[in-house]
Amino acid sequence: MIRLEKRPTPSRFWVGATPVIAVILTMIAGGIMFAALGKNPFEAIRIIFWDPLFDPNLSSYSRPQLLVKAGPLILIAIGLSLGFRAGIWNIGAEGQYIIGAICGAAVGLAFYPAAGWYIFPLMVVAGALGGIVWAMIPALLRTFFNTSEILVSLLLVYVAQALLASMALGALRNPQGGGFPGSRNLAQYPAASNPELFAGTGIHWGVIVAFVAVIAAYVMLQRHILGFNIKLTGQAPRAAKFSGVSPMALVLICMGTSGALAGLAGLFEVAGPSGKISIDFASGYGFTAIIVAFLGRLNPIGILLAGLLMALTYIGGELAQFMLGLPKASIQAFQGMLLFFLLALDLLSNYRPRLAKREAA
Amino acid sequence: MFRRTLLATSAAIGLGLAFGAPVAAAGMDKVKACFVYVGPIGDGGWTFQHDQGRLAAVEKFGDKLETMYQESVPEGADAERVLTQMALSGCNIIFTTSFGYMDPTNTVAAKFPNVKFEHATGYKREHANVSTYDARFYEGRAVIGTIAGSMTKSNKIGYIGSFPIPEVIQGINSYFIHARKVNPAVELSVVWAYTWFDPAKEADAAKALIEQGVDVIAAHTDSTAPLAEAQKAGNVIGFGQASDMAAYKPSPRVASIIDNWGPYYIERIGALLDGTYEQKATWAGIPGGEVLIGEITEAVPADVKAAAEKIRDDIAAGTYHPFTGPLKKQDGSDWLKDGEVADDGTLAGMMFFVEGIKADIPK
Numbered sequence: 001m002i003r004l005e006k007r008p009t010p011s012r013f014w015v016g017a018t019p020v021i022a023v024i025l026t027m028i029a030g031g032i033m034f035a036a037l038g039k040n041p042f043e044a045i046r047i048i049f050w051d052p053l054f055d056p057n058l059s060s061y062s063r064p065q066l067l068v069k070a071g072p073l074i075l076i077a078i079g080l081s082l083g084f085r086a087g088i089w090n091i092g093a094e095g096q097y098i099i100g101a102i103c104g105a106a107v108g109l110a111f112y113p114a115a116g117w118y119i120f121p122l123m124v125v126a127g128a129l130g131g132i133v134w135a136m137i138p139a140l141l142r143t144f145f146n147t148s149e150i151l152v153s154l155l156l157v158y159v160a161q162a163l164l165a166s167m168a169l170g171a172l173r174n175p176q177g178g179g180f181p182g183s184r185n186l187a188q189y190p191a192a193s194n195p196e197l198f199a200g201t202g203i204h205w206g207v208i209v210a211f212v213a214v215i216a217a218y219v220m221l222q223r224h225i226l227g228f229n230i231k232l233t234g235q236a237p238r239a240a241k242f243s244g245v246s247p248m249a250l251v252l253i254c255m256g257t258s259g260a261l262a263g264l265a266g267l268f269e270v271a272g273p274s275g276k277i278s279i280d281f282a283s284g285y286g287f288t289a290i291i292v293a294f295l296g297r298l299n300p301i302g303i304l305l306a307g308l309l310m311a312l313t314y315i316g317g318e319l320a321q322f323m324l325g326l327p328k329a330s331i332q333a334f335q336g337m338l339l340f341f342l343l344a345l346d347l348l349s350n351y352r353p354r355l356a357k358r359e360a361a
Numbered sequence: 362m363f364r365r366t367l368l369a370t371s372a373a374i375g376l377g378l379a380f381g382a383p384v385a386a387a388g389m390d391k392v393k394a395c396f397v398y399v400g401p402i403g404d405g406g407w408t409f410q411h412d413q414g415r416l417a418a419v420e421k422f423g424d425k426l427e428t429m430y431q432e433s434v435p436e437g438a439d440a441e442r443v444l445t446q447m448a449l450s451g452c453n454i455i456f457t458t459s460f461g462y463m464d465p466t467n468t469v470a471a472k473f474p475n476v477k478f479e480h481a482t483g484y485k486r487e488h489a490n491v492s493t494y495d496a497r498f499y500e501g502r503a504v505i506g507t508i509a510g511s512m513t514k515s516n517k518i519g520y521i522g523s524f525p526i527p528e529v530i531q532g533i534n535s536y537f538i539h540a541r542k543v544n545p546a547v548e549l550s551v552v553w554a555y556t557w558f559d560p561a562k563e564a565d566a567a568k569a570l571i572e573q574g575v576d577v578i579a580a581h582t583d584s585t586a587p588l589a590e591a592q593k594a595g596n597v598i599g600f601g602q603a604s605d606m607a608a609y610k611p612s613p614r615v616a617s618i619i620d621n622w623g624p625y626y627i628e629r630i631g632a633l634l635d636g637t638y639e640q641k642a643t644w645a646g647i648p649g650g651e652v653l654i655g656e657i658t659e660a661v662p663a664d665v666k667a668a669a670e671k672i673r674d675d676i677a678a679g680t681y682h683p684f685t686g687p688l689k690k691q692d693g694s695d696w697l698k699d700g701e702v703a704d705d706g707t708l709a710g711m712m713f714f715v716e717g718i719k720a721d722i723p724k
Contacts, residue, residue, distance in 0.1 A: 057451070062446065165555065180524055180526050181525075181555060185464070274437055283435065283437075283439070318443060318446065321432070322431035322447060328432055
């Protein structure tokens with residue numbers, strides 16, 4: 001019999017080793033799945049993990065795309081991780097992402113076709129505010145009526161999606177769109193666009209803000225009293241209360257920050273890579289970011305790496321789909337395996353497996 | 362835009378002939394053709410038929426053709442990335458098989474002038490390497506509209522629209538005109554699904570129509586979900602859309618409109634192989650075999666079947682156009698005089714319903 005024994009403190013070795021082992025196990029299990037689908041497993045794994053980074057024909061394009069894909073994931077995940085550390089569960093980042101995009105795009109479109117340096121900054125502010133407002137609904141309901149922010153924030157995602165569809169069909173619809181739902185393309189409207197800042201790098205404002213957020217979160221958690229309060233509240237809520245931390249203020253701060261960052265991510269996406277408000281604008285970044293936050297162990301540097309890894313499986317997965325003719329579902333299963341192995345192996349960080357002698361009951 | 366002559370020339374498609382004067386471009390020994398699909402191949406409809414077209418080309422050219430495809434590509438930022446990666450990985454010709462790929466196709470085409478891009482159902486050809494191809498689905502709608510008008514008992518027929526764009530509106534108008542022609546009491550309900558492929562939403566739309574008393578449903582979406590709902594309801598019939606959807610024969614699927622892309626794919630890839638490839642806009646239909654009517658089952662009375670087949674045959678022979686006057690627009694204004702037929706420019710930009718349709722086009 002194998003028995004699990006709780007470690008007094010998480011094993012440093014396993015905290016570092018589990019991601020590597022999880023990736024290897026995913027390659028093995030995924031390889032078996034690809035082989036069962038009649039494809040060469042080694043080729044599939046190479047295409048997913050190697051080609052986007054190093055293939056001479058593809059990498060010059062797909063490497064920058066990694067940043068484009070990882071940027072919003074990291075930005076949202078950083079915001080979420082603060083709340084998660086303090087035991088405040090904002091599950092509705094997807095909704096805040098959508099509302100941020102709608103508000104930011106609406107501001108930009110209101111100025112169309114005017115030019116002016118102030119338009120994009122105003123959109124950024126509107127995007128962040130939109131995200132904050134949407135996050136404040138569950139935050140205020142929790143602080144004043146003690147509702148569950150998990151449920152309220154999650155359900156507000158569906159409200160946001162309905163709003164998105166109605167905006168794409170109504171208020172923000174492109175009058176010259178030939179009847180097709182969707183707004184004007186902001187990427188083609190210079191004053192409101194979030195372009196690639198350095199040609200061939202994929203870096204746009206959202207990627208820069210994501211990196212800044214990583215550093216800011218790292219510094220705050222290590223050096224600032226707020227970071228200490230967040231960690232303390234998560235680990236020992238009663239002790240935090242005694243030391244004068246206001247739980248209400250902390251809920252508002254954490255929800256507000258995550259809402260603002262999700263809203264910003266939405267704004268940068270709608271003004272850049274996506275270009276327009278459309279019915280299927282929401283591509284699930286808000287939900288994937290929850291996975292990225294946990295994959296990165298709620299640590300800013302970890303989130304940075306986890307975001308890049310998730311982006312790699314997306315880009316590489318796309319390549320594998322068309323180069324090998326793999327079905328989309330197999331790539332999603334492959335991504336699922338990665339998360340499964342990571343979370344399952346996490347057990348080893350906190351528990352020690354022991355071969356136990358059979359004991360009499 | 363499109364010229365009527367395309368209808369006539371499209372008859373040649375089936376023979377795999379190339380169009381226009383040969384250009385100086387040399388032929389190729391081997392072509393890599395890539396396809397971008399909006400849904401999964403297993404949708405049993407739109408994407409399935411495009412993939413059948415791909416397979417037909419594979420069978421025709423054998424070793425000279427290598428194909429790659431990607432399914433369920435969203436019509437947005439992701440499409441641009443997929444197209445770029447395809448171009449980078451050595452595709453010579455890329456078929457983008459949904460309306461929403463129009464802008465990404467043209468954007469990426471600008472960056473890869475040596476790669477040919479073929480966009481289905483769109484109208485933008487901003488670069489010399491972008492061609493468009495479409496099918497006159499409204500010709501098929503005339504046939505099934507005739508069946509719908511004759512078969513309805515409640516005099517209420519329904520239509521699941523995907524997006525309010527000209528291609529879909531042509532179909533709704535044609536369906537209604539021909540239902541009214543055989544049954545002046547018929548009323549049409551339209552539900553907009555705002556998706557090409559989403560079985561759950563399509564099923565909801567079908568349910569909503571059935572609850573309104575509709576007993577004949579046509580759909581401009583890609584899955585078999587509306588037929589499955591019709592089957593559950595019992596006394597409701599429908600049509601195979603894009604694909605034959607033969608699993609629902611003989612009822613609720615009483616007939617079908619089949620998109621037959623194989624001949625076009627064979628023609629274009631063949632032209633690339635022998636060096637006669639040129640940019641063009643293709644809009645073919647029943648006469649060229651790009652739109653086929655699937656078997657009209659025994660659930661349809663013989664006289665109705667005969668009437669439907671006559672319309673099909675008249676369209677095929679070029680003696681009948683589904684949009685022939687006198688026709689008025691929904692607001693009562695005149696559109697086509699007696700005997701006048703719609704020109705392709707009007708059809709390609711059709712954003713109005715004909716007289717008698719009570720539904721609205723969302724603005």
